[in-house]
Amino acid sequence: MSKRLSTGGRLIDRSRRIGFSFNGKPLAGHPGDTLASALLANDQMMVGRSFKYHRPRGIVASGVEEPNALVNMGEGKRFEPNQRATTTELFDGLTARSQNHWPSLDFDIGGINKHLSRLLPAGFYYKMFMYPRAFWKSVYEPFIRQSAGLGQAPTERDADSYEHFYAFADVLVIGGGVAGLLAARHAADTGARVLVLEQTAHWGGRSPVDGGTVDGSPVAQFIDETVSALEQMPNVTLRRRCMGAGVYDHGYVLGYERLTDHLPYAQGPRHRLWRIRAKQIVTATGAIERPLSFAGNDIPGVMLASAMRDYAVDYAVSPGERVVVATNNDDGYRTAICLRNAGVNVLRVLDARSAGGGALMDDARALGIRVDPGRGIAKVGGGKRVQSVQICAQDGVGGALEALKCDAVAMSGGWSPVVHLWSHCGGKLLWDEAQAHFRPDPEHPPLGADGNGFVRAAGASNGALALCDTLADATEAGKAAAKAAGFRRRNTRAPVGEAVSERPLEAVWLMPQQADVGLRSKSWLDFQNDVKVSDVQLAAREGFESVEHTKRYTTLGMATDQGKLSNINGLAVLSDALGQPIPATGTTTFRPPYTPISMGAIAGEARDEVFQPIRRTPIHDWHDAHGADWEPVGQWRRPYAFRRGSESAHDAVIREVRNTREAVGLLDASTLGKLIVKGPDAGRFLDMLYTNMMSTLKPGRCRYGLMCNENGFLMDDGVVARIDEDTFLCHTTTGGAEHIHAHMEEWLQTEWWDWQVYVANVTEQHAQIGVVGPMARKLLDKIGGMDLSAEALPFMAWADGRIGGFDARVYRISFSGELSYEIAVPASQGLAFWKLLISAGAEFGIMPYGTEALHVMRAEKGFIMIGDETDGTVIPQDLGLDWAISGKKEDYIGKRAQARSHMADPDRWKLVGLETTDGSVLPDGAYAVGEGVNANGQKVTQGRVTSTYYSPTLDRGIAMGLVLHGPDRMGEEITFPCTDGKTYSARIVDPVFYDKDGEKQNV
Amino acid sequence: MLILTCPYCGVAADETELACGGEAHLTRHGPGSSDDAFHGYLFSRKNPRGLHVERWRHVQGCGKWFHAARDTVTLQVFGTYPAQSHEPPEDIVRAIRRRHPEWTWKGAA
Amino acid sequence: MSEPVSALQDASHDGIVAVREDGLQGMITLRGDLSAAAVGSAIKDVAGLAVPEGGRISGDRTGGLCWMSPDELLLLCPHEDADANVERLQQGVKDTHSLVVNVSDARALFRVSGPAAREVMAKLCPVDFSPDAFTPGMFRRTRMAQVPAALWMSDDGTFHIICFRSVAEYVFGLLKVASQPGSEVGAF
C-alpha cells in the first residue's frame, strides 16, 4: 500500500492537518500536499478509469504530464472537471470526485469494454460507425455521446472572476528551475528587464529532489540564494503558479497564472492571463520522463521513477512497500536509492542494459539493492493494484524467468526535453541519438520581426540533462538572450556543478524487445486514450505512415495531456513498424496551450456587465425607466417599443404608430451617425462617395444620399446637410458612423490624399430627437424660440437656433412620412431636452416610440432600410432608387462596378411592395416560388421578402420584397410556401403604401 | 500576433490595435476601364507566400493608413511607411534585398 | 437652458485604485497642418501652448493640447469655454484648410489614481505601462478592452482616460472589475 512516511517531506507542513474529500470519503493531508500526494498518503492509488476501456488507473506522474489522475473538482458554482490531481494544491475543504465510471470507481459497468478490447482496435470508431448511414443519428451518435467526454460539464455560472494583464519584458524566462533561475540571473545582471514564469508553487524544479552540488554547495541552497538575489533586483519580476502556455509571433507569449485555486475563498480574480511581449525568450521548461512499454504498465501502482522520487522527497509518501524499478538509464537508480534511504523495500532494479549502469548502480548495490542487468518486465500482475511482476530477458520474447510479488513498479525510459514552447512558433528539433530524444535545434529557432531567432532553450529542455551541463548551458542562454535584446554582455561566470559519471542510456521502445502480440496488446502508450503498442503497429500495417494521420487514427496523444508521456514512445513504435529511423517519422505539431487553461482566463474581464460594450444614448436611462424593450443595433441599444403596464410589445408598437400618425411621437435618434466633412474639396469628395450629386446642394438644405462600395453594392444611406460652402454634415445609419468614417478616411488617405478634406465623427456630440407627427410643429411652437413654419423651415431644410432655451440644430426631414423635425442638442443636455418635450407635449398627446414603430412607418412609406432591403449584394438600381443616382457624374465609388454585365442584367430581382391576399403578415425572409425545378431538384425561386410588418395604419400585412421582373408585374399574385407549413399568396404592388404623394410630411 | 510600428506616431502597435487592408499600391480603375482591368483591380489581390507589401491602419491609435513590407512566411518585417507613397522607399527596398536578393518592386530592375 | 451633465454624473468607485468619472470636460478637435504658422499661432493664442510633439500632451485639463495624429490635436479647456474657444480657433485658422469642432459632449473623462494605477491600466490596454516606458507627459491612443481610448498621466499615480460618451458605463465597468480588491499584480 501507499502511505505517508514517518519523517521527511520537503514541501509539507506536518504540524498541520487539513481535511478534504474524495468520492465523498473524508480524508486528511498536510498543507503543501498536492491532491495526488494526499491521495497516495491515504492509500488511494486508483483514481479513475480510462476513456475507452474503463480500465482502473492510478497516479503515474507528479506534475503536468499526469494522464490519469483527472478529477471533477469542487461543487456548484466552483465545479470544474478534468483537474489534474498532481497539479492541484491541497486546501482545507477540497472536494474531488473521480471520473469516467458508473456507478462507482470500484465497480464500473463500462469496464466491460476492456473485455471487448480485441473488438475495439485502433480506428474502431471510424470503421464501425461508418455504415449504415441511417444508424448514425439514432444509434451511433447517442451511444458515443453517452460514453464520450471526460468528466462532467458544469451546470452553474462560474462564481469566480478572471482578468488579463499586458506585460512587457526584454527577456522572458519560462521555467523557474535551476536553469531558468540561472538564465534569469545572468540576463538580469546586464540590466535587462526580466520576467520569470514558474508553473508550480515552488522554485527549483526537479533539482532539490535530484540533488547535486553547485560550486560545492547543495543545489537547494543555490536555488534559495538565486531566488533571493533575483527578488532584490528591481528589473526582475518573478511569478509562481504562472505557466508559460504558448509562444506566438513576434515574441507574444501567454502566461496562465492561477491565483486562488489553492485559496478558493480569497478575494480577487481566480486566474490571470498574462499577455506578454518579450524581446527574447528563454525556455527552461525541463524534461519529462518517459514510461516503458511493458504489459500491464497501466495498472495502478506503476509510476514514473522520477514521480516516486518526488512523492518520497517532497511529500514523504511511499507509493508502496515492495518496489521494483525498471530502467534503461542511470536515472532510475536515483529512485531506487532515494526509496531505500526512505526506508522502502526496493526488491530489484531491472536494468534493460546488458552491462547495467554506472556509478549510481554501484551506489545502489552498496545499499544492498539487487540489480539485474539485461532484464525487463514481461508483465505486471494485478487489477486495481500491482500485485506482482514477471521478469524476463529484455532481448527475448517475454518468457518469464521469475515472478516477484510487489505492490509498486517504478519505470524510467529516459527523459524527453519539454520542447513545446520552443516549437509553438516554428522552432525546429534535432534527434539526439545518444539520449534518444528530440531537442531544440539551435540553428533553427523561431524567428522574430527582425528575422532573427527570439527563443533559446536552456538546461534540460535543451537536452542538458545533467546538472553540471545545465549550469553552463543556462548561464550562456541568459547572457545571449540579454545581448540579443540589446544589452551589453557582462563577464559573469557560470557556476560549476559536480559531474556524475553515468553510463549511456539504451533506447527501449518495447519491453521485452520481441514481446509477442499478447503482451503488446497490453502495453499502453497513451494511458488516457487507451492506445497500446499493438494499435500503433496496426495503424502502420493499415498504411498510416504519416505521424499526423496515425495520431488521429489511433487517438495517440489526443487526450487532455496531449501525449506528454506517449508521443515519443508512440512515434518510436511507428518508426519501428515502418522500418525507418525516428527523425524520418518526425513529431506531431506542438500547439498551445502547453496544458489546458480555463475558459475564464481566456475571456478575462469580458463577462456579465462588460462582456461587450453596450453603447448608450444620453437618454438611455429614461427609456429604461419607461418600459423600453431593448433592441441591439450594432453595439447600441435602442428602445424597440415602450410598453405600458401589461401591454404586449406588439400592442405597444400599434399604439406608437397610431399616435405618431395622429398626434405626435418622440424618437431618440441619437444613434444616427453624424460626420462633418470639411474642406475646399469636400463637395467633390462627397460626389465620389454618394451616388447622387452633393456638390450642388445649397447651404441650409438637406439631401438624401446613397453610398455604395467599390463593388457597386449599397452600403449606407442618410441625409446630408450642407452647413456652409466648405462644410457638410453627413448622417449615417445607426452603427454606420464608425465604418463610414473609416471608409471616408481610407479614400482620403490612400487614394485622394492630395484632396483638401477633413472628416470628424461628431455622432456622440449631439443628442438627436425626432419630433414626429401632425402636432409636431404645435409642440415646438409652444416651447418656442425658433420659427419652424413651413415658410421659414421648409421640408428638407435645416436651421440653427434656440428652442426652449437649448442650442439646437433642426432638420426638417422625415423617415415616417409625417411632419417631422429632427433636433440636435448637445449630448450633455439631451436628457433635459427630451424631458422638456415629454412634459410640454402632454397636451398634444405625445408618446415616445421605438425602432419597431419607426420600421413600420418607414415600410408604410416604402422607404428602404439598410440591412433589410440590402444584404451586401443589392445595388441601388435593384431598389428602384435610380432617381438617387446622378447620371451627370463621370465617376463615383461603385459606378464602374454597376456597369458590369450582371449588374445591368434585366433579370435581377427588383423591389416591389407585397400585399397578402388575405391581409395576413408574410413571414420575414420567405421565398416566392416559380414554375419548375432547378438542377438540384428544388423549386425555382422568383423573389423573397425583405421587410414585413403588420401595418396599423392600413390594418393589414404589408411587405417589401425583391422579385424577378417585379416592377413589370404589378397586380400579379405570387406564392410563398413557408417553413410554418402555410403557403401565402401575395399581390405585387407599389412599395409606397401610405400617402403616395408625400403631402403629410410637406405641410 | 504581429507588432508593426506606425510610421506616423511611432507606436509599436500590437496587432489588436491595427486593421489589415490587404495588398498595397493598387491602381484604381473607374468608369471607362476595360472589364479585365476592372476585374483585376477589384478582385485579383496578391496574397503571396513570402514578401508582401500590405496596407494597415492604426485603427486603435492615430487612425492613419500605412504600408508594411513583410514576409508572410517568416513574419520578418522590413519596414513601414506612409500610405501616401507610390512605391516602397529605398531603405525598405534595401532591407528586403538583404534577405531576398532577387526581389524587385513590381518586376522593375 | 438646463445644466449640462456628464455621461455618468461623476460616478466613482474605490477598489485597489480610485476611479472617478471626471465630470464635464471641454474638448475641441482641430484638424489641420500642425506645422502651419497660422495653426501654431491660433493654438498659441487660444491655449497659450505650443503644439506638442508626437505622442505627447502639454498643459492639463484646464488648458491642454493632446497630439492625436499628425494632423489632429485635441484641445482641453473648461467645458463652458469650449464654444467660445471653437469660435476663436476658427477665426485664427480661417484662411488655412482646417476643421475645428467641439467634441466635449461626445466624450467621457475618467481619472484612475493610486499606487496601483499602472497595474489597473495594464489589465485593459496593450501598452507598456512600466514606469520606465510610460511617463507623465506622454499621450497614448489605444484600446481599452474592446473600445478606443486615449490616455495620459498627470503624475506618477494618476491616469486620465478619454473614451466615447456612449461607452462610459462600459469603461467604468471595466475599471471596476480591474480594480477589484485582491487583484493587485505587483508587477511594477
Ligand SMILES: [Zn+2]
Ligand atoms: Zn499611428
